[in-house]
Amino acid sequence: MEQEAKDLFITKMQVRTYECDYANVVNNANYLHFFEQARHLFTLQYGIDTVKLAADGVITVVAKIDIKFIRSLQVNDFFTVHTRIKEHSPIRVIFEQTIYKDADPQQPITQAVSTIACVINGKPAPFPNEIFGVLFN
Secondary structure (H helix, E strand, C coil): CCECCCCCEEEEEECCHHHECCCCEECHHHHHHHHHHHHHHHHHCCCCCHHHHHHCCEEEEEEEEEEEECCCCECCCEEEEEEEEEEEECCEEEEEEEEEECCCCCCEEEEEEEEEEEEECCEEECCCHHHHHHHCC
16 A cells, blocks of 8 residues: 655755766766755664665665756756655555756656555565655654
8 A cells, every 4th residue: 555655855966076077067867866865864874874784784775766857957056956756665665756956946856656565675565664654654
């Protein structure tokens, strides 16, 4: 059964020069990094360190991601990534994320919907409730 979960989490960031192409526009691939970092910080606020869990054989992986590029960020732009869990089940967590430039906080820059799955000791598995339950209760 899929259920809705936690509230909005906001991550503040700034575009670094090496994330941009020759026109000083963020390379599209770097938005994946922004979304990944925001999801990592989201789980950390609940005491879930996905890096430590991976070292212990519990790995969260992106199974699917859908990104809509609306506008571009440029070098030195300050921006926020808004992250929330849209829905979850024992075998997947779906995150909705939107990036907004601080200079125009009403206009979305990029939006993503990411499906995250769990792999334990190399095999697909349900998310262990004793670890991830705090996200959903």
